[in-house]
Amino acid sequence: AVEVTLSGRTRVFTVSNQKGGVGKTTTAVNISAALASLGAKVLVIDLDPQGNASTALGVPHNADTASIYDVLIDEFPLSDIIQTSPESPNLLCAPSTIHLAGAEIELVSQVAREHRLRGALRDYLADEGNHLDFVIIDCPPSLGLLTINAFTAADEVLIPIQCEYYALEGLSQLLGSVQMIQKHLNPALHVSTILLTMYDGRTRLAQQVADEVREHFSDEVLRTVIPRSVRVSEAPSFGQTVIAYDGHSAGAIAYREAAVEIVGRDTTMKED
Ligand code: ADP
Numbered sequence: 701a702v703e704v705t706l707s708g709r710t711r712v713f714t715v716s717n718q719k720g721g722v723g724k725t726t727t728a729v730n731i732s733a734a735l736a737s738l739g740a741k742v743l744v745i746d747l748d749p750q751g752n753a754s755t756a757l758g759v760p761h762n763a764d765t766a767s768i769y770d771v772l773i774d775e776f777p778l779s780d781i782i783q784t785s786p787e788s789p790n791l792l793c794a795p796s797t798i799h800l801a802g803a804e805i806e807l808v809s810q811v812a813r814e815h816r817l818r819g820a821l822r823d824y825l826a827d828e829g830n831h832l833d834f835v836i837i838d839c840p841p842s843l844g845l846l847t848i849n850a851f852t853a854a855d856e857v858l859i860p861i862q863c864e865y866y867a868l869e870g871l872s873q874l875l876g877s878v879q880m881i882q883k884h885l886n887p888a889l890h891v892s893t894i895l896l897t898m899y900d901g902r903t904r905l906a907q908q909v910a911d912e913v914r915e916h917f918s919d920e921v922l923r924t925v926i927p928r929s930v931r932v933s934e935a936p937s938f939g940q941t942v943i944a945y946d947g948h949s950a951g952a953i954a955y956r957e958a959a960v961e962i963v964g965r966d967t968t969m970k971e972d
Pocket residue numbers: 719720721722723724725726727752897898899926927928929930932933934951
């Protein structure tokens with residue numbers, strides 16, 4: 701087994717990209733499951749009303765399930781809504797339900813509307829029994845109040861980039877949003893990690909996109925690249941991450957390698 705040393709601090713990531721279908725949710729759940737398999741205690745916060753992360757983690761999230769909506773709008777403590785994924789006792793999920801679709805509007809009139817998630821997480825971690833090594837927040841594609849709550853709760857932004865045409869489109873907009881949040885709401889926020897995904901080594905285009913991203917973001921891009929793989933895409937329909945679904949597949953191996961890299965390159969530690 702791979703050995704990793706955890707910092708003892710809680711690292712909070714938001715997985716963001718203002719494009720849909722680029723692998724945000726896939727990356728959020730599989731990196732989380734991979735980190736959990738390395739011995740880290742991980743909480744996935746599903747902030748997308750679609751609830752795909754909750755589904756992939758095998759966590760119930762029907763309309764009656766207590767969810768992140770109740771935390772953001774009705775100030776439920778996180779401990780009231782967190783479930784454990786059947787995959788691992790180390791893998792927790794704050795599920796999303798369909799109600800979250802209304803939260804974007806409902807938050808507008810709330811006090812501290814940009815900081816709701818940060819406050820809930822701080823309260824959760826203040827309880828001695830609740831240590832977490834990683835919090836991974838899965839965001840919807842839009843820059844609304846849900847995504848802003850993720851940006852204020854996180855220190856690190858993880859950007860998955862699809863190795864395809866137009867991969868870099870929207871990236872400067874995302875970086876602009878991060879800068880704006882840094883300036884006005886959360887000075888600690890920074891893009892720490894870029895993960896190239898859906899990589900198809902047979903195409904020259906994939907290689908070109910990878911080279912271009914590495915040229916622009918040499919410090920942020922992980923060495924590990926996630927291959928395009930059917931096993932990765934079919935895992936969620938079994939309510940599983942690829943780590944549990946087919947741990948020996950190329951996708952599972954790549955996500956575990958990426959997780960090891962993430963543990964080893966703690967950019968926030970320098971600030972302590
Ligand atoms: P987002 O959350 O950004 O909208 P998803 O994670 O839902 O994107 O991914 C979009 C689609 O791409 C999904 O159908 C998913 O199964 C598929 N996908 C993601 N990563 C891979 C991969 N490495 N190989 C094959 N399919 C993938």
